[in-house]
Each structure stands twice: as C-alpha cells, then as structure tokens.
Amino acid sequence: MRTFKFVHMTPRVPRPVWDGGVRDGRRAEDNGGVRTPRDRVREDPVMRVALLTAPPADPSAALGHRAVLAALAARGVEVLRSAEPFPEAADGPAPSGPAAGAAGADAAGPDAGDRSGAAGPEALLVLGGTGCAPASVPELTAWGRAARAAQRAARPVVVAGLGLEAGCAGPRARLVGELLGAADLVGLADRTSLAVARRLCPEHPALRIAGDASVLAAPQDHRGPGMPAAGRAADGAGAGRPHLLACFEPHDGPFSPGEAAPALAAVLDALAHRTGGAVTVLGGAPAPAAADEAAAAACGAPAPAAGGPPVPEPARAPDGPAAAPDGAAAGVPLSDRVAARLAEPARPAAPEALAARLAEADWVVTSHPELVRAALAAGTAALPVATSAYADDRMEGVLTSWGLGGHTVPLAALLTPGPAAWDTRDAAQRWATEALARHEAFCSALASAAPAVRAAAGAWWDDAVTALGGAVPEARPDEDPPPRGVAAPVVAELRRRHARPAVPAVRPTVAVLLRTHGEEPALLARTVDDVLAQTFTDWRLLVVADGADRAAVEAVLAERAEALADRTEVLHRRRDAGPWAAANRGLRAADSELVVLHDEADRWHPALLQRAVACLEDPLVADDGVLVRTRAAELDPADGAARETGPGPEPPARGELTLSELVRGGGQAPGVLVHRRAVHDVLGDYDEQLGAAGEWEFRLRFLETFTVGVLDGPVEVVRGRLPAGAAPGAPGRAEREELLVRERHLKQWTAEHGIGLPLHLAREAAEHAGGLHRRLDASEQLLRELLELAREQAVRIERLEAAARDRGLRGLLRRLGRWFRAG
Numbered sequence: 001m002r003t004f005k006f007v008h009m010t011p012r013v014p015r016p017v018w019d020g021g022v023r024d025g026r027r028a029e030d031n032g033g034v035r036t037p038r039d040r041v042r043e044d045p046v047m048r049v050a051l052l053t054a055p056p057a058d059p060s061a062a063l064g065h066r067a068v069l070a071a072l073a074a075r076g077v078e079v080l081r082s083a084e085p086f087p088e089a090a091d092g093p094a095p096s097g098p099a100a101g102a103a104g105a106d107a108a109g110p111d112a113g114d115r116s117g118a119a120g121p122e123a124l125l126v127l128g129g130t131g132c133a134p135a136s137v138p139e140l141t142a143w144g145r146a147a148r149a150a151q152r153a154a155r156p157v158v159v160a161g162l163g164l165e166a167g168c169a170g171p172r173a174r175l176v177g178e179l180l181g182a183a184d185l186v187g188l189a190d191r192t193s194l195a196v197a198r199r200l201c202p203e204h205p206a207l208r209i210a211g212d213a214s215v216l217a218a219p220q221d222h223r224g225p226g227m228p229a230a231g232r233a234a235d236g237a238g239a240g241r242p243h244l245l246a247c248f249e250p251h252d253g254p255f256s257p258g259e260a261a262p263a264l265a266a267v268l269d270a271l272a273h274r275t276g277g278a279v280t281v282l283g284g285a286p287a288p289a290a291a292d293e294a295a296a297a298a299c300g301a302p303a304p305a306a307g308g309p310p311v312p313e314p315a316r317a318p319d320g321p322a323a324a325p326d327g328a329a330a331g332v333p334l335s336d337r338v339a340a341r342l343a344e345p346a347r348p349a350a351p352e353a354l355a356a357r358l359a360e361a362d363w364v365v366t367s368h369p370e371l372v373r374a375a376l377a378a379g380t381a382a383l384p385v386a387t388s389a390y391a392d393d394r395m396e397g398v399l400t401s402w403g404l405g406g407h408t409v410p411l412a413a414l415l416t417p418g419p420a421a422w423d424t425r426d427a428a429q430r431w432a433t434e435a436l437a438r439h440e441a442f443c444s445a446l447a448s449a450a451p452a453v454r455a456a457a458g459a460w461w462d463d464a465v466t467a468l469g470g471a472v473p474e475a476r477p478d479e480d481p482p483p484r485g486v487a488a489p490v491v492a493e494l495r496r497r498h499a500r501p502a503v504p505a506v507r508p509t510v511a512v513l514l515r516t517h518g519e520e521p522a523l524l525a526r527t528v529d530d531v532l533a534q535t536f537t538d539w540r541l542l543v544v545a546d547g548a549d550r551a552a553v554e555a556v557l558a559e560r561a562e563a564l565a566d567r568t569e570v571l572h573r574r575r576d577a578g579p580w581a582a583a584n585r586g587l588r589a590a591d592s593e594l595v596v597l598h599d600e601a602d603r604w605h606p607a608l609l610q611r612a613v614a615c616l617e618d619p620l621v622a623d624d625g626v627l628v629r630t631r632a633a634e635l636d637p638a639d640g641a642a643r644e645t646g647p648g649p650e651p652p653a654r655g656e657l658t659l660s661e662l663v664r665g666g667g668q669a670p671g672v673l674v675h676r677r678a679v680h681d682v683l684g685d686y687d688e689q690l691g692a693a694g695e696w697e698f699r700l701r702f703l704e705t706f707t708v709g710v711l712d713g714p715v716e717v718v719r720g721r722l723p724a725g726a727a728p729g730a731p732g733r734a735e736r737e738e739l740l741v742r743e744r745h746l747k748q749w750t751a752e753h754g755i756g757l758p759l760h761l762a763r764e765a766a767e768h769a770g771g772l773h774r775r776l777d778a779s780e781q782l783l784r785e786l787l788e789l790a791r792e793q794a795v796r797i798e799r800l801e802a803a804a805r806d807r808g809l810r811g812l813l814r815r816l817g818r819w820f821r822a823g
Helices: 037-043 058-074 098-103 139-154 168-182 191-200 215-219 259-274 288-298 336-342 351-359 368-375 389-401 411-415 424-437 441-468 489-495 519-532 550-558 579-589 608-617 659-663 679-683 694-705 733-754 756-822
Strands: 047-053 077-080 123-127 156-163 185-189 207-209 241-249 279-283 347-349 363-366 379-384 511-516 541-546 566-573 595-599 602-604 625-626 628-635 640-648 674-677 708-710 717-721
Touching: 047 058, 047 139, 047 441, 058 077, 058 156, 058 215, 058 351, 058 368, 058 441, 123 139, 123 441, 123 625, 139 156, 156 168, 156 441, 168 191, 185 191, 185 441, 191 207, 191 389, 207 347, 215 368, 241 259, 241 336, 241 351, 259 279, 259 336, 259 363, 259 379, 259 411, 279 336, 279 351, 279 640, 347 351, 351 368, 363 368, 368 379, 368 389, 379 389, 379 411, 379 424, 379 441, 411 424, 424 441, 424 489, 489 674, 511 519, 511 579, 519 541, 519 550, 519 595, 519 602, 541 550, 541 579, 550 566, 550 679, 566 579, 595 602, 595 608, 608 625, 608 674, 659 694, 674 694, 679 694, 694 708, 694 733, 733 756
Parallel strands: 047 077, 047 123, 123 156, 156 185, 185 207, 241 279, 241 363, 279 347, 363 379, 511 541, 511 595, 541 566, 625 708, 628 717
Antiparallel strands: 595 674, 602 717, 625 674, 628 640
16 A cells, blocks of 8 residues: 655645634644644654545445545545544534434444544545435534534645535535635535535635546556456356446436336337347345445445345236336335336346446446446446436536536436437437447547546545645646547437526527515525426526515525526516516516416426426427416415415316316416417517406416416426415405406407397396295295294104103003002
8 A cells, every 4th residue: 555645745834714714734833732734644654534424325325435435545544433533623512313424433434443542633534425416414514513623623624526506505505615614625526516616615725626536446457449348258147248237226306216217217228229238227225234235335345245135126017017106116216117117127236236237337327426437437338317407417527527528318308308309218219329329439538538537536636635634735727628529419409408508598498487576585595496496497587576675686596606507687677566567577578489477485396397398399289388286385484485285276187278167267377377478479468457366367368369288297386375364465456356357358348249248148147146046035935944844843753752751651550550469
C-alpha cells in the first residue's frame, strides 16, 4: 500500500472568513500546545480520517463506497469508525435515530479501525451519498453538525460526491449551505449539483466536480470494442452469447413498479432480440443478513461468493408472460416484475452477486447512477433509464465526464414517447436498434476517454487528501470533455420533452398560467415545485402576480433557478384586477400549443401534464381539452401542506364532459382543464367581470363548440382551500354570478330566436310545477290521514292486549281454585 507524505505541499494558510467559520491553520506552539493535523502527519505517515456517509442501501451503492475506500487506502488514508468524530467540539447532544445511523460507526465499515482508545481523527470526510435519491434531512443535519464540530476543533473537512437536486430550497437549502460553509474542499456529483452549491455558497473558493473513484478501482486494461466480457465463456447457460445485466433496485420516482415494469421489460426484450443475448436480472431487496453482507462488502470487506440463493421467478401464464396486477403483486420488487414480463426467461441473480455479474456483462440496463458509473469504468455499454429527475442529473453527470452526455432515457419518455415513436414498444425497439449500431463506437469512446477520466479522478482524490491534510490543493481547470456524439438519435428525441432542457424551446408544448397574490410565499413555493416535479418538461411557466410583492415572488423563483432553467416569465400587475384578468394577461403572453391554469391552492400529480398531453396527442382522440379529476383538501398557509377532506366535484365516469351535465352543475367547474390554445381564437378570453363562476362560464362556451374528455387512471389534482372556509368574496356571490351567466345566455338566445319559445317553456314549467305542488299537497293530506288511522289502530291494539292480560290472569286463578277444591 502506498503511503502519503506531505513533503511537497504548501502550509495551510488562513483564508478569509467568508462563512463565519474558523480557519486558523496555526502551528502547535501557537495553538495552546495542541497538535494540528499537519504536525501529526509529520510524525505518522498514515492519515486517520473520520468518514461520514449514508450506509449503502443497495449493492450498486456498495460498489461506489468500496471504490472510495480503495482510493483513500491507496493514498495512505485510514478510515476510522466513530459515531461522534469530534466530541470535544460538539455543539449539542449526540444525534439519535436516523441521523445517528447516517453518521454512525457502521457508515465507515468493518475494515475501518476502531480507534476509540488511540489518537482521534485528523480530518473529516463526508461522502455525500451514492444512492438514487438525495441525502435526507436527518443525514444533512448529522453531517453538518459533525462538520461544524471539526471546524471548531481546527480539523480539515472535505465533502465528496455530494448530489443536490435542482431547485434545492427551504430547510434543505439551509442545511446544505451550513455543510458547505464548514468544508475546506467540496466535490459535487454533477453539474446541476455544482450550480446549486454555487447559488447557496457563492463565495466558496473550492467548489468542484468530484472525481470518479470507480474508474480508479477498475482494471487498467480498459475493455475496447469487440472485446468479450471476462466471464462469458464460464457460464454454461449462456456460453457464447452476449450477457445483458439488468438492475432496477431500489426503485424511486413518481411511477409505481406496475407502471414502470412493462416499459423496462420492453427495452430488455428489444435488446435481447437484437443482440441474441441472455438476460440476467438482479432481484429485489436482499434479506436482512444479506443486506449486512452487502454493506460490509461496500466498506471493503470480502465480497460474498457469487451464486447465492436465486430469486424465485413469478409464475407465467400458459399463453405468454405473466403480468400480475398491482393489487395482486403488492410488495413485489420492480426487478422481479420486469423478469416476469420478459419474452424469454431471465436468469435470476441475488443482488449480492452484482460485482461478479458486472464483470461478465456486455450490456447494462439500469436505473441506478452508481451502476452506470461502474459499467463505464469497466468498459461496458450502458443503457441508463432515469426514473426521476434527480437520477437523470446523476446519470448525465457520469456520462458527461466521459464525453457521453445525452445518453440517458427518462422512464416517462418510454411510457409516453410522443412524436419520437408510436408507443412504448416502438420506442424500445428504436433505442435498442440504434444502440446496437453504435455499440462499437460507444466502446471506442470509452476506451479513448478512460485515461483522461482516470487521470482526473486521481487528481481529484489527490487534492482531497491534500485538503484532508490541512494544505491547500492547487487550482485545476473545471471543464467537461468534448461530446463524442455516439448517443442514439432517438434518445435526443425522447429527452426533448421529458428531461430538463439546456436551452428552452422557442414554442413550448404547454403554457402553465399561475395566478398569485404573493401573500403566502410557502403556497407559491409549493405550487412552483408542483410544476417542477412534472415528468413532462416541455412547458413554460407564466406567473401573473396581481399586486404581489415583487421581491417575494422573485425570491421564490430565484431559489429554483437551476430547475426552472429559463422556462419562466413573471408578469407583474400593480393592482389586483381579478383572477380572470390575470388569466387573460398570461394567456396573451402564452405562445404554446396547450394551456392550463394552475392556482396556488392546487396540488398536481407529477404525471398530470404527461398524461394530458399524451391523451390530446393521441391520433384517435378528437377532443380539444382533457379534464383531470380533483379531490378536496384544506391547505396550511404556513407551509402549503394539503390535508385531504374528501372528493371534489366529480366529472362523469363515462370518459367525457357534456354540456347538459355542466348546465346542471350549479356554477361548479369540476377538475382541471388542459386545452388547446387555439380554442381562444374562437371563444375569446375569460370573462373578467366574473369571479368564482368564471371557469364554469368559460367551459359552457367551450362545450358549445368543442368536446372535452376525462383523463382516466391515478392522475388526480388535490384542490385545496384555506381553513377559513368560504372562497373570497361576499356571501352568495357565486349564486348571483351563476344567475348572471344564465341570464346572459338567455338574452343571447332570445336576441337570435325571439322570446316566444322561452315564454312557452316558462308557462309549461309553471303549469308542471303547479301540478307537482297539487300532487304534493294531496300526498301530504293522504299521509296525514294514514298517520291518524295508524294512531287509532295502535290505541285499539293496546286495549286488546290489556284485556287479554286481565282475562288470562282471572282464568288461571279460577282453575287453581277448582284444583284445590277437588284435592
């Protein structure tokens, strides 16, 4: 093992106090006799570092942890186990619960030395997580607390591999800012995370992209084009055939396993058909004992032997692949669902056998960023499927470091490919065909990029160890390699409407009109987050601020600048002219194919726009609008949280909204309407004189000329209101507006056709109502007579029962008297 010595480093100098922290860098004699980390390194060539990270939750994350520990060990760094690395400088009680688990002793692994009685750690390394989701609030809290303790103890702090979601705001942003502020060197996971970190800590001098430790742990002889996988010939079942490795655990994102499994199975079937390969699907979550073994392997312990207990394959129907419904397959892992839907039976494998299976794989199809990283480091072609926006950022960050950006396909794009393909199967077939045609170019790009990626990763970890030793690493250029252009063309088409765009579309598909008064920033923030969470990304957000505080609105949007990606426009109005004047202002600024209104009180399903656009783009659908069902809820103005109270006004169950049903609706407009922008060229704008009945009136005009469908499935909108109760406005205003709308339409009809028919209908209705009243009076009279008869009968029955009781007692006494006399 190579030891690390600080013979070429410049002494650590104090830097400006930009974060309120202490960076003194004093010698031992100037620090009250306490030895600094640099003094200790001079005496001991082995650096002892406390490592805090989230325990590896899956085998893919375990690979990343193992690579980091190997990179540290190769540079003479000894990782210590410590739940409280710097207790003498702690700023509060020891963490408990999830935070303690995230920063506890088990996070460093069994190979990390237990130095509770020896010298303490000389520095702190925070590994920002290698999973499919960003670090949790308890983890960020524990990491920030430890980093501040290390800062007070004059110990260096380095953060590596931290992944941040675009639009990080609120309490999470505060915790991340505190963690970054206490760190000497920060390595972010991708460009999006770097942009977020620079927004949260704009004056930090050492924010960089972290190097890939997986490529350092991979063999130096990087597999080139045409070279078979190492373990192909050793497998008797698939000897001579390409090996396709699939891993989709843990599953994360807005789509359920039942929705994701058919699309992922279609990709595997298409690739297996094109390559003639054998598919290996890693099973779901391991048993508790197996999970402990996987965590130990991630931290440097010997990996378990391959070929553990196989994952049972779900039963197949006699006429084809099994497809159990969600209700019957509740709790079944996504990987097992995918395996059950494949046309050819897949080889099951235990999750702990990931390392062995990866060594023999020719293709990797996965939704885990760390498995993509490991596959590229091994020279294996990867087909990444992003199940969430965060996973897409992480995967694209890994691919961009190799010059292969734009290679990830969002799962939403496979479910609704839109113009890119006819359906999911067609999209999967096109992707597999084009990926196979570019396989040799892809592997050549990996082989040629490997030396530069390995050098960059080695330089990063050298600088990380330099910072851990208390010295200042040298500045390095932070540039991505040029793109190599080997991605399948269909991938760019699929990503265009389902991934965050680098350059917004000139004419987006959907314009989202958001009306706000800016009185409750939390409500506005939650509403903007709803739009950002949409799996369909080809939209433009038009915020119409009626008399709102300009600074408050801009602050909410500035916190989400990376996620918005220049897809928003704010239209300020000095005074509040009403909700429909604001809607018309946004409508006139919207240059899009579709339009939808979004109020601060609504909470959207993440797939709302995706499903609505797919419905309206269906060539078999002639509707000009689609209605999304709603549920009622009460909102907490403090944080925008919604508490459901019951179903809202329900649209018809038969799949369309009709004019006759809306006329009987009593002024209520059910659901959220996504409609074509061109209908306003025929119908005009919204009626600015109305309030609560404005949407109902517009839909009446809409249904006079066009048709509206109803969106089926789990996509719903939670339509909320403030706990105060009634909607703003005077009591009875909605009823008066409804009468006003009906009167207006009646006058319009009479102006064209005369008043004769309404007079006749009014007379007929009056006579019919009079007849109903007379029948009702007669029924009430009959009911009163029946009640009187019933009371009389009840009195007679009571008298008969009393007489029967009396006669029965007298007869019994007479019989007893006769019996005694006879005896």
